[in-house]
Amino acid sequence: MTTPQSPSAEDSLIARYFKPLATDPGAFGLVDDAAILSSSGDDIVVTTDAVVEGVHYLATDPPDTIARKALRVNLSDIAAKGAVPAGFVLTLALRGKEDGWLRPFADALGEDVKIFACPLLGGDTVSTPGPQMVSITAFGRVPKGRMVGRTGARPGDRILVTGTIGDAALGLDVLTGGKAAAALVSDPAAKEALVSRYRVPQPRNVLAQAVRDHATAAMDVSDGLAGDLTKLCAASGVSATVDVASVPLSAVAAGLVARNTICVETLLAGGDDYEVLCTVPPAESDALIAAGKVAGVAVTAIGTIVAGQERPRFLDGQxxxxxxxxxxxxxx
Amino acid sequence: MTTPQSPSAEDSLIARYFKPLATDPGAFGLVDDAAILSSSGDDIVVTTDAVVEGVHYLATDPPDTIARKALRVNLSDIAAKGAVPAGFVLTLALRGKEDGWLRPFADALGEDVKIFACPLLGGDTVSTPGPQMVSITAFGRVPKGRMVGRTGARPGDRILVTGTIGDAALGLDVLTGGKAAAALVSDPAAKEALVSRYRVPQPRNVLAQAVRDHATAAMDVSDGLAGDLTKLCAASGVSATVDVASVPLSAVAAGLVARNTICVETLLAGGDDYEVLCTVPPAESDALIAAGKVAGVAVTAIGTIVAGQERPRFLDGQxxxxxxxxxxxxxx
Incomplete structure (x- = not known):
């Protein structure tokens, strides 16, 4: 049991760091136990993802990047469902109340609240003797019945993916002193770019409307492209063929693969990409790719949905x- | 970093233990990253509370009671807001995947899902090297604009509280070998009753409609009656006078106070009660007390809201x- 202290300590922590992020009237300035999400007949999309110190982020990661990652992994789910962010609740399990950690954490979270128009609605702050943990439940709005699920992929659909795949896994490799770290020892800019992809995902909320307009099924790539496509296919009762040479890689990642430092399989299974993976009828794939161009986000066709129950097949250039x-x- | 394993291990854990709890169509059988909360124009009340091993429950507490406590502390918030449960999302941080722990945890959670008509909508299961943690975000529905907040208490309102106060704090005292444990050494039934109040809260969802109909302000008592009333008064810009002799105590708690084993102040500040604290115009307090009688829940008047900014005053029988x-x- 932790030591009971002044009743105002926990409340003053919330007021000092988090009240400025609670800009929505439904948050009641964080003085209530509960918040209101008004809906006006839209469906509310709910998603929840937690990040744990030593598991999803490193104890040495800066607090501002931990805040951004915790929120953005949820925003990525909202984007992949074709929804518009509506707010989030935050549960923080902290070992202590350290201004040096909380101030940059809350400031960065506040910046992302503005960037993604996703206000803090409420939360819970608890003490823990163990690793810190940030658990977020985020909400989005879609017109009734229009959430993009995992079950709608149909044979013939093109498989599209945003951004590049594998950089975050390489970033973790750099931070933990793996093969990529060794190969890039003289290229600090490349290492920094990869680490940044690991620490601060770039959720594709700017493409949510296009995903809703065109995708038959979608999810975000969080656990690895290969496994996530396998889950999408299983949910839709289909299989897939992926042309591995088409999978979009950053120049750094492509260079590491070309030099055989990293094998492409590692990138396909790496995780932490937070890109949108979706399936689109052939006649509409150009429209989604064009929407990506307008938004400044690469959208790349990497394969095709096929009939069957087998695991997706990943084919090389031959x-x-x-x-x-x-x-x-x-x-x- | 934990060891990457089969892609199906985490999914099969979710399917085996938690899919049966996801009875709402908006949960999509837990195969999607996101759930749908449809609203039909109601307001959605959102609340989030986490319980941490060693902080909110003891490592030796049985997993079935941990499950119930994790959900019920959230249901208690929903009840105090005058809302009807609509579902919840669950984040589980586990040290490992142990059937001996997960099976009773999931079974008890499933029973409470039925008792409170509050289906599982989604969740996240993560590994942690540290203490286990259960974080729940729960949802309720109220007619638009009808959530009972903390800011509406007015001078003259009666202060009402459900159930009894202090038993859970005594239960923790029993479990940790404190004064109550010593005084009740020959009364195992009394000890068991107190421990049960600590481990398994009894949220007052059956009174939600009456709270909505009659209360000007309400919250659940989770951190201690004295502190929680202080918060409610501060949010409403009022003060209060509490007649401590009126605060409802169980027979066991009253006996311990009468014998000077425990002072009443300890019970007023104890926490973990999960009763509803609310303020009601004098003309309506009888109606709320009567609603409690019908529901089999004691509702007791303990004081009066008064004008002022001072902390609430707690007066003894003299x-x-x-x-x-x-x-x-x-x-x-």
Missing amino acids: GRELTLTRLSYSHF | GRELTLTRLSYSHF
């Missing part, structure tokens, strides 16, 4: 199937 | 003010 020893990251 | 050295439990 049409040979890659053997993936693992598909994604799993906690258990 | 009209003398008690000095409360602490008002409630605070994490920081």
